[in-house]
Amino acid sequence: MKFIKTPVKGMCDMLPSDMRLREHVLSMIKKSYGQYGFMQIETPIVEHIENLTSKQGGDNEKLIFKVMKRGAELQRAIDKGDGEYADNGLRYDLTLPLARYYACNKEKLPSPFKALQMGNVYRADNPQKGRFRQFTQCDIDILGDDSSLAEIELITATASMLTQIFAEINITDFTIHINDRRILGAVALCAGFAEEDVGSVLISLDKFDKIGLAGIEKELLENGYAQETVDKYLSVYRAVKEGITIDAFCQGIDEAYLPAGVKQNLSDIIESVAPVLAQGVKIVFDPTLVRGMGYYTGPIFEITMDGYNFSIAGGGRYDKMIGKFSGQDVAASGFSIGFERIVTILKDHMQDASKLPEGSTAYLLGNKVSLERKAEVLSTARRLREDGTVVTVLPMAKNMKHQIGLLEAEGYTKFEKIYE
């Protein structure tokens, strides 16, 4: 018998303590976003292979778990020998299925539509510490709103949610970084880069935190761009001081590259969000924020926790993506929360959330207990359960000390031993 005990490579079995923590975080996320009017939806984990390989997913398309055709269709594909053995695949993110979902169900949904998705996605990546092949993503998106109100709601909702979750481990300080793809583009064009090179230039600028301006200069020159253009481009970022305003940063950019509406929109967001943030949370214009995904078209944003060198949430506006699928442009902006990261941080700081609630009680029944005594125990257990207490009734193990030890590890604190 060829039986494999371990889970599939790169995927995890969740122990009860893992699940308690994950469920705790999920329920806080649901509640918090729910109060902001985001509505939970779900798409199947299995998606059409045509949709998954339609070039919207960038590198993720190389990592698809493909699902095989079945029956006669599979036989046809084998006979044909064209390698087209898959008709489906596992979704690699929640954004692509959302685009399909919205195209399919738009008529039944309020407009604008505020979606909350929490679910597993699959990437056949090389597994490494903290990176899995099945992991939970948590996204909010507002579809059909082309105004700054979409970003204001996305950012205030996420800041409020993170504030609530991290208050439990006394982390209160977050920074919301915000920028706009159109400003990033205007700076590059203004410096003399060609329109078609902007994407490549932004990939270099995106490494600012890792390699600094000197590293970016080196890379841009290596990529064959003229020294003069690179100098002009980087001089703009060299002049950046902490707390620089949008207007100050943009003052050298020609209106032809950057309409006033873009700056106004970005400062609208900042001015509207700032007053409703909790103590310790701030929103700053960050002219070096790029964010990797190619599909962003407007404001982009990221949240960092002071003292941690990674972002805990990130998103932006992607007005052109849904239209590529449905044939009809739909304004869209979204925020993706690093669920697995949040869980990892909480796991390090917060023992209680992975334990059973206070007062959880285990009745251990010896094998000589009479039916009458057992009936009494079950009746008491029923009353306690109705009052909301966690109660388990178990046969007493031969090695009771070991049994109790493992129950204590889960959070049971009261033990009633019934011998007869």
Added chain:
Amino acid sequence: MKFIKTPVKGMCDMLPSDMRLREHVLSMIKKSYGQYGFMQIETPIVEHIENLTSKQGGDNEKLIFKVMKRGAELQRAIDKGDGEYADNGLRYDLTLPLARYYACNKEKLPSPFKALQMGNVYRADNPQKGRFRQFTQCDIDILGDDSSLAEIELITATASMLTQIFAEINITDFTIHINDRRILGAVALCAGFAEEDVGSVLISLDKFDKIGLAGIEKELLENGYAQETVDKYLSVYRAVKEGITIDAFCQGIDEAYLPAGVKQNLSDIIESVAPVLAQGVKIVFDPTLVRGMGYYTGPIFEITMDGYNFSIAGGGRYDKMIGKFSGQDVAASGFSIGFERIVTILKDHMQDASKLPEGSTAYLLGNKVSLERKAEVLSTARRLREDGTVVTVLPMAKNMKHQIGLLEAEGYTKFEKIYE
């Protein structure tokens, strides 16, 4: 561009109202089983193909969604041309992954271990009304307890959970049917069937509700069994009257076929469960209860709702299954709840659970609203949200009546229109 808007065949997009109802039911299940000491666990949706095709899954193994090998491994399989293109598959139930999970994680878990699993399973079945290719299963299992306490806890926990859920639609009457595979076997052997024919005879008896004793007689004779054996066998079931006791039913069965311990165990379960059931719920010995799965070894049980002709939950003891995988027998008993059925019944009776909570408020902002006014609205919204109210802030649509109609359908009842 080849883009497909509809979900994959046989799988569903969940609308917000679907999700609210499903989340409501899931949270009641979690809470109720949690109070009985069942601990939530999770296994990956993707499972080793070797495990899925190890003959434990019966007909479900014909319905596997297979996941293709990737990269060099796939190329090797294609070059070899042996058709072994899949290394993984999507789980078709939660019991097989549980067996693997327990074999892998046993040392870290309390013993006996009370597991709660809620998750999606996948079967490439022909889709039909109410049957999907991705659907949610909800199972509880007790591993490592060979005593009747396991069944007592499984049954009381499930009865209590169903009572709570269905109280909301004023359904209070359930019947718990219970029988034992060893009694079913003893009756057949005693009538003169050969040991190796018992499985086939039980498959016929399982159709009692559909075809009655006359139909069973016809089928058994068609299957080539002797008239005399069939007569003797069915005479036992002909004598059954409502409310028959275990002892009365078993009185003609030789102790060689049926040790007294089996009867005692079953009546223990009934006597222990009955007193802790809610008003309207009863537990009855049902000698014609068979349950399809081949792997059951002891007590089997099912719950029906009076007035519905299908079971809402079913389960039994399967002491030999985990050992087949892990090489070490582990006593096991489980109960599987018809989650999709419960949701369907509630959907017909219960509008409220699929709506937003009372008092949910939508602010609709016209496009002339000043930054100052918007700030006031956001600040008010923040206060209401902190008090627990669902508040959404949206741009006013051109067709506001249509917009409000769709928001009302979700459950928004208060609308604040801000024009400037």
